[in-house]
Amino acid sequence: MSETRKKPLLFEEFSNLEGSIPWIKLVPSATPVKELRNIEEKLKINSLWMKCDDISSPLYGGNKSRKMEFIYAEALEQDKKRVLTAGAIGSNQCVANAIFCKKFRLTPMAVMIDQPVTKFVRHNLLIDLYYNTEFYYLKEAIPKSDDIYIMAPGCSTPFGNLGYIDAALELKNQVENGEIPEPDYIFVPTASSGTAAGLTIGVQLAGLKTHIHAIQTSFSSLSNLKAIQRLSKKTKKFMESYDISLPKLSFDHLKYTEEHYGGEYGLPTPECVAAINLLREQEKIILEPTYSGKTLAALLSFIRNNRSKVKDKTIVFWNTFNSHDFSDVIESVNYRDLPQELHWVFEKPIPDYGL
Ligand SMILES: Cc1ncc(COP(=O)(O)O)c(C=O)c1O
The missing domain is CATH 3.40.50.1100 (Rossmann fold)
Incomplete structure (x- = not known):
């Protein structure tokens, strides 16, 4: 990836933030948007995309x-x-x-x-x-x-969430450059809620018509609609403390979905395993079962349940999971060098989840 990002678009849009808010670059350029043509064909829909935050940084991708x-x-x-x-x-x-x-x-x-x-x-x-x-x-x-x-x-603090407001401005640029049609829906995992909160504010500031579908992937005490709304308001307030005037925040475009969580943090559900396997087989992209797999499962189920309504809509799967290969790193260390109390993780058999 060539290095084209000099500073956050957020600093260009709101110049009061530049110089006042510390920032150091980890994401060298806008992450690509990729059309998932094989899955489009399989599901008989016309505009399914992935925002490739899986390669956000050359050191480690993800959100x-x-x-x-x-x-x-x-x-x-x-x-x-x-x-x-x-x-x-x-x-x-x-x-x-x-x-x-x-x-x-x-x-x-x-x-x-x-x-x-x-x-x-x-x-x-x-x-x-x-x-x-x-x-x-x-x-x-x-x-x-x-x-x-x-x-x-x-x-997921107001400070960290700025990263996903910036990401929404980046997406807006990609729409304006003709790299992707303006999204109707973005599907994103939600745990500590900062990613969803940042995007919820960001698409509004960017003037996008996009609906955010935030998918529960963690304990309901942590991951819930109110938590995203609260964090969004706090983040907006934080920006306003830098003498920036922002439009009133609306949550009409935010939808929270619980039914793909499966009742336990990190437990692979059959639908999530099927979604992971589909993306691997059709597009050669690897997801994990805690966050990104459950989110893709929610997206697929949304399409299946609303096919005629969404056939021509632009749907974005926001990939928040690192896809760089760490197999050399993994093979170079021995679990026995971990603290003794973690050895059971490697010694107890893993159930066959079908992954
Ligand atoms: C791969 C991945 N996706 C999504 C999330 C959830 O993001 P957030 O905590 O901002 O809701 C996490 C959180 O750890 C994650 O690791």
């Missing part, structure tokens, strides 16, 4: 890098030496933190809880290990020190 551009800039500005974040044992956030910490010569720290084990969980733990993560697995006491920057789970 973290856009938010982390703001977060690491702040950590570095505050002269922190370690960055602590939290997630489940298969957390992509912890992996992203491990990889980007190396870039910035910081030490990654990961506070972890359990989740159902899949090969993706194992792979992420091995990547964490390779990048010298300090693990705090099921620990109640977390180290406190002035040199530690605390990164909120999912980076």
Whole structure:
């Protein structure tokens, strides 16, 4: 990917933010938009696209890098030496933190809880290990020190969410350049809700007609419609604190869908496994079962249930999962070098989910 992005479009649109808000580049250029022609043909629809945030950064793709551009800039500005974040044992956030910490010569720290084990969980733990993560697995006491920057789970703070407002402005440019028709619908996973909140605000600021379909992928106490609305309002308020006037926020274009969650965080549902397998077979794109697979399952079910209404609509699957290959990294480390209490993840057989 050639490096064409000099600064966030958000800074061009709202010049008060530039210089006031710390930012450091992790995403070198606009992520491509790709038409999923094989699936279009299979589903007999005419305009299905993917926003390729799976290659957002050459170091590690997915939705973290856009938010982390703001977060690491702040950590570095505050002269922190370690960055602590939290997630489940298969957390992509912890992996992203491990990889980007190396870039910035910081030490990654990961506070972890359990989740159902899949090969993706194992792979992420091995990547964490390779990048010298300090693990705090099921620990109640977390180290406190002035040199530690605390990164909120999912980076879903008003500050981190700016990354997805910027992403919506990027999409608007792609529409204007004729790279993609103006989307009618975007499907995006929702856990800590910052990605959906950023896009909800961003499409309005960009003047797009797009409806955001936010798909539940985490505990309902964390992932719910109200959480997205609350976070969107806070993010708008945060921008306004820089003397920016923004239009009234509407949620008419935000739809929240719970039925593809499957009742448990990280548990692959049969529909999610079928969606992952379909994308791999038809388009050679790899998804994981916690977030992106459940979101694609929701998108496919939306199309199947509304085919005549949406046949000619432009539907975007926002791919938030890294697709760079880490097999060399994974093969170069041994799980026995993880803290002893995590060895069970590799020693207990994984149920056959059909992945
Ligand atoms: C691959 C992937 N997609 C989506 C999400 C959810 O994004 P958010 O926490 O902003 O709702 C996550 C969160 O960890 C993720 O790892």
